[in-house]
Structure formats: structure tokens, C-alpha cells
Amino acid sequence: MTTSSRSSFRPDVEGLRALAVLVVVAEHLVGWPSGGFVGVDVFFVVSGFVITSVLLAELDATGTVSLTAFYARRARRILPAAGVVLVAVVVAAWALWLAPRAWATVLDALASAAFVENWHLVALGTDYLASDGAVSPLQHFWSLAVEEQFYLVWPLLVIAVAVVVRLLRRPGATPALLGAVFGVVLLVSVAWCAWRTGVAPAAAYFDSVGRTWELAAGGLAALAAPGARRLPRAARRVLTLAGQLTIVGSALAVGWALAGPAAAFPWPWALLPVIGTVLVVTAGSGTLGPVESVLVSRPARWVGRRSYSLYLWHFPVIVFAASLGLDGPGWVVAQLALTVLLTTASYRLVEQRVQRSGWLRGAADPTGGSSSVRDTAAVPSSAVGPAPVRAGSPTTAPRRRGARGPVAQVALAVVVGTVVVGASAAQLRGPAWLIDPAAVRAVASPGTSGTPGGPAAPGASGRVVGDPASWSTSSLRAALDGAVAGAGDVPTAVLEGAFSSASAPQIGPEGCRYDVGTDPASFEPCVTGPASAERVAVVVGDSIALSWMPAVVEALGPDWRVLGLGVGSCSTIEARFHGGDGGTAFADACSESRSHLVDFVERTAPDLVVTSSSAAGVDRLLSGATGAEAAAEWRRGTTSGVERLSRAGGGARVVLLGAPPRGASPAACATRATRAALCTTEVEPRSEAAARAEAAGVADARAAGVDAVRVDVEPWFTSTGGLVPVTAGPLLVRSDAQHLTEQMSRSLGGLVRLHLREGALAR
Structure with a gap:
């Protein structure tokens, strides 16, 4: 099984990543295209495709897959930029927001750092398509969590197939056996996704089991790509163009289709962007001429290389701006400019510096030398995936023993699996302080009250309006009128009580x-x-x-x-x-x-x-x-x-x-x-x-x-x-x-x- 073609540079994939991140950002920023969230589905397929290609290249070069190298590459690629964003968001949350939302952001950051933000959102009952209440500035980390949970299992499947093939002494059976395993995973995930979308659509959106089929589709595309490249050039052009049109069409049509009260995603609507992306990554190559001209253009590739940082930064900027009431065309331009600035700084000062540093570089090399079978700064490994693979022809090199021996690999898999599975289970069945800001505030600050109180809220004249102990219809109405007129002067002590425990x-x-x-x-x-x-x-x-x-x-x-x-x-x-x-x-x-x-x-x-x-x-x-x-x-x-x-x-x-x-x-x-x-x-x-x-x-x-x-x-x-304020006299009306x-x-x-x-x- 030769994989040199799998590990070659794919400028069209770089451009595809740009298309995906741009529709996501546009949908979040201006609400158009209304189906822009399908860009995440594109990223899932692209990530499954590229990561599988890298694993297959390593399998060809070494006969197996090093989990140490795999996880080291993931850490080098994901952790630095993600860590900077998490810290920055938590600091900004405490600077701009009051305690209830700030503490909620802390919990989101903890879940995101453990790559279980998707299960955190499920535990909270978050509905992506119909958000109600405070939107987390870290909600978009759910897709990174899905991918990292996928990466926990995917290399183990490749290793298992390699072991079986070695025992059977039939190396030629590797592609067929991998295809069968990947296909089973895809079908099981599709079945779960269809059922989950029907009974719990809000949870289905974030469910990593129900999303695995999208990444598995990318894995199957990686297996099929060498064969697809033997198709006539005209046929590949048609398939690639059809794939691009399907992706764009899904971004425009899926949001419209889900506009009704019965909106449910991902099944079956995610089929459209997934099929479109599979066609592009399987039949495309970046050398097919006009049909790929947009994808391989310099602007598209520039965005594609920075897509990971762009994805990480855009959502916090939008959420913080919305919370401050910064709306209108001018503020949209300002948000976009700030996002581009943060993206550029993150890409240059964090992503590229880490990739050029020696941090985990030795562990990331599965051959023990200067292997070309490693995903460098150009390898997708996030929900938006960075840029494509820049690996040369894989070469066989003697494997190191010791820290990278079979026992160490098994131990590493057990440790990582235990941490991720345990953290996921803790979100769904663990202590309340993992999901409830009131509970974590009580743990962090014993003795604080969860009920609203503090100084009385002033009316328009600065005096307290109404006595809650003896409301009459008229005195309550006067208090509400005062709350509307003096909304900008309500003491923070009253608003700080907006915890669930209130x-x-x-x-x-x-x-x-x-x-x-x-x-x-x-x-x-x-x-x-x-x-x-x-x-x-x-x-x-x-x-x-x-x-x-x-x-x-x-x-x-x-x-x-x-x-x-x-x-x-x-x-x-x-x-x-x-x-x-x-x-x-x-x-x-x-x-x-x-x-x-x-x-x-x-x-x-x-x-x-x-x-x-x-x-x-x-x-x-x-x-x-x-x-x-x-x-x-x-x-x-x-x-x-x-x-x-x-x-x-x-x-x-x-x-x-x-x-x-x-x-x-x-x-x-x-x-x-x-x-x-x-x-x-x-x-x-x-x-x-x-x-x-x-x-x-x-x-x-x-x-x-x-x-x-x-x-x-x-x-x-x-x-x-006829207006509805949030306070009445000294009281917070709603939690x-x-x-x-x-x-x-x-x-x-x-x-x-x-x-x-x-x-x-x-x-």
C-alpha cells in the first residue's frame, strides 16, 4: 500500500478549509448564510481525511502507528493556541461580565481544556439552533472536543488493523480491512445520529458518537483517493465541481430548511456538506485547473492556513460585542478587524513559533529521526483544521524502543482514554459544580448567597420605588416604571444574584x-x-x-x-x-x-x-x-x-x-x-x-x-x-x-x- 500521494501537499484542501471557516464566521457575525454552521461538518470531513492520510503514511513507513507521536503532534498543534484563547476569554469575562456569567465561562473553559465542551453543553441542555439565555464565548470549542474524542479511537483502529494484518501475514489486505472497519464505524454512527436527532435534537448536535460518521467519511475518502486519481481528468473535474456546489448550496439551503419550529440537525441535513466535501477531497488534487481556481487562490490559501486561529478567536469577539450591545454595520466591521488582528497575532506568535520550537518534537517523530511522516504546521488537527499536509515520501526507519514500545503505547492509550472518558462522564453525571455556576461559586467562595439582594435598585429619581413586602398593583407598577427608567443604574449587587440558586x-x-x-x-x-x-x-x-x-x-x-x-x-x-x-x-x-x-x-x-x-x-x-x-x-x-x-x-x-x-x-x-x-x-x-x-x-x-x-x-x-424590566424595586425579577x-x-x-x-x- 503506497501512500506517497496521500501525503502530498493539497492546496485545494487548504482552500476548502478557508471556505468552511468563512461561512461559519459569516453566519455567526451577520447571520448569513443561515446554514453557515455546516462549515463545521466540512471541517470534520477534512480532518478525518488528512489525519487518516497521515496515519496511513506512517503505517507504510513504519509498519504501525506511534500513539506517542500522534498525541504529541495533536498537543503541538492544538494546545498552545487554544490555551491562549481560553485564558484570554476567562480574563475578559471577569473584566466585562458579572459573576453569574463569568463563573459560567470558567466552567466552559475547564470543559474546553479537557476537550469535553460538547458534553458540557449537552449537560446544560444547550440548543445551538435555538439559543436561549447567555451564549458561552467558548461554545464553539465543542467541535474541537468532538475531534479530540475521535482521535482517541481512530489511531487505535489503525493499529488494530495493522496487528491483524501482521498476524494473518497478508499485508495486501490492509486497505480492504481498514475500509471495512471504517465503514462499520460510519454505519453505527449514522444509526445513532439518526436516532439521537429524532429523540433529542439539541443534544444530537453536540454528540460525538453521532458526529463520528462525518470524520469516518473523511477517513474512507483518504482510502479511496488514490483510486479516484486514476479516473479520467474530466470526471474528476465534474466530481470536484459538484462537491463545491453541494457545499455552497448546503450553506445556503440548510438554514432555510431548518427555519421552522421542527428544526433538527445533524441528521439528515448534514449529508449535504459531508457528501460535497468527500467529493472534493477524494477527486480533487489542486491541479485540476479552473474548477479549483477559487480553492487554490492565494487569498483562500492565506485564510486556510490561519483557519484554526480564526475559528478560535471569532466567536469570543462576537459574543463579547453582543453582550455590550455593540450592533450595527460599523461594529460588525470593528469585530471583523479585531478578529483578523487576533488571528494574525495568534498564527504568527503562537502557532508558528510552537511548530518551529523543539517542544515535543522528539515525541512527535514516530521514526526516531527526521521522519517526513509527521504533520507539521500545515496539518489539520482542529475543528477548523489548519493547513494541509506537507510530508514528503515516507521512508522506513528503525523504530525506537523503550518509551515508545508496545507497553508504553498501551499505557498511554489507557491513560488518555481514562481521562477523556472520565471527564465526559463527569460532565453528564458528575458533581453540580462542573455545570452550575451557582454551585462552583459556592465551592470557590463559601458563605456567599445565591439569592439576589444587596442595595435597592433606584428609580428614575435615584430613590427606592416600592416596598416588596407590601406590593399593591400601583406600587409594583411604579417600581417597574422606575426599573425601566433607571436600568443603567441598577446596583451590580442586585444583578450579581442571577444564579440558578436564586x-x-x-x-x-x-x-x-x-x-x-x-x-x-x-x-x-x-x-x-x-x-x-x-x-x-x-x-x-x-x-x-x-x-x-x-x-x-x-x-x-x-x-x-x-x-x-x-x-x-x-x-x-x-x-x-x-x-x-x-x-x-x-x-x-x-x-x-x-x-x-x-x-x-x-x-x-x-x-x-x-x-x-x-x-x-x-x-x-x-x-x-x-x-x-x-x-x-x-x-x-x-x-x-x-x-x-x-x-x-x-x-x-x-x-x-x-x-x-x-x-x-x-x-x-x-x-x-x-x-x-x-x-x-x-x-x-x-x-x-x-x-x-x-x-x-x-x-x-x-x-x-x-x-x-x-x-x-x-x-x-x-x-x-408595556416593557419588561429585569428588576422591580430592590428585587431581581428573573433568574x-x-x-x-x-x-x-x-x-x-x-x-x-x-x-x-x-x-x-x-x-
């Missing part, structure tokens, strides 16, 4: 919020009040309902026993909506969980049932209804849900508290420079539509004889001008985009009490 404890890790599909045997309700209380109330629904529990407890007083139980994103409104993927899995699981909540109400036999619901489901109805039809479906679901809860409670009064209008997450919108000035928003149309539908649905239930009422809470969260802080919820107990007096309190 939310109602009922929705926290030790609370009573469960995921859909959870076995009801594990349900443990939150309970307040004496067991001997004569009257009992239950709070049921989704996490929005549970965030109202402090208010309900305050409203009912010490003579009531209050029990709470909730299922995340699954309300008691009997409408079927999906979880973002357009499929029925979430709706089916939610329907079952909803029945368990109703059973809980029936077992409790309460005097009062309180519920609430997020408005998000209105946009995700399985029926596909929108506008007036969606509102009508939500109305019917409200009526059915209220009637079912009333029957389960033996005719108990049902109070449907409206959902607080969604607003900006304080952790995302507040900075040290702007305070809360960028945090005021308008009420979302879907919130208004859901509120009207719920009011009509409860009215229908009342007409049918059900003792039910819906409480319109929008005036409690909006200013006179994120939609959940009330415990203090804000409790402060509304007096207003909630007014709506509970009739009926339930009179019994």
Missing part, C-alpha cells in the same frame, strides 16, 4: 421538578406547612408553575399545607406539542407525565389546585397550527386541563396563574459597563396569544360549571409602557429568561392572596 428552590436540584418520562415512583413533592393543617393546596404543572410556589405559600399563610410537583416543559394544559424536533416522543412522554400529575392531585384531595404554564408550547403544536388556529387549540387544551384537575381534586377550585412574560436573562444581558440597560424587552407575541387563549379556556370551563379562575399577571411584570427568583415570587404573595380569597380561603 430561582425558587422547587425547580432546583433538590426540588420537585422532574423530567418527562420519569418513573412516578421516584416523585417526591415539595411540602411546606404542618401535617395537621386542615386545608391543603397543590401546585402542579411545569417549572413555571413551581416558580410560583413561594408566592402561593406566602399567600395562603401558615395554616395551609402546600404540596408541589412539576414536570419540566410539560404543563397541565392538554395540548400536544413537541420538544423542538417535530416528533411525537416528547408529546407522548408529556401526556403520560401529565396523567401522573393528575393522579397526584387525586391522591392529595386538595382544597385548592394552582397551576401555570409556559407559553412555549403554542409555537410547537404537533398539529402544525399557527395563529388563530394555534390559539384555538391552546384554548381547548386549557379547558380540558382545568376540568381534569378539578375532577381529580373532587371539585376543588382551580387557579391558573398566568406565566410571567419572558424577558432577557440577567446573566446574559447585564454587564459591568451597561448594568441592566440592555435587559428591558417587550412582551413576546406568543405570550399575549397564550394569555388570551388561557383566559378564554378557563371561561369555557367556568361556563361548564367548573370552579376555576385565571389570574392575569402581566401587569405585575410590565411597565406603564433567567422566564423563571422567577424566589424573592420576587415570595414578594407577590400579597397580590396572589387577593385572587385566592374567593372560594378556597372561604372554605
